Amino acid sequence: MKYRIRFNKARGQPGRGTVDHVWRVFQGNTEWLAKHVILKVSSHSEPEGPDWNIVCEGEMSFYEDTDTALITPL
Secondary structure, rough: EHHHHHHHEOOOOOOOOOOOOOOOEEEEOEEEEEEEEEEEOOOOEEEEEOOOEEEEEEEEEEOOOOOOOEEOOO
16 A cells, blocks of 8 residues: 655634644545554655655554554555
């Protein structure tokens, strides 16, 4: 799976997580708001309109108790 990771500029606003949810993690049209992102895979930057993403491929586990996205190799 391909994942796109972007800084959450709207954090703390209604529906955009707390001020601690600093990351937006996308898999296609699905989005997770995360406090922490751990990448155990290679990554690179990629433009998307006026914004930039960190992009990687792998398999994500999302830990809701800490709102952590962990992306590991397939």
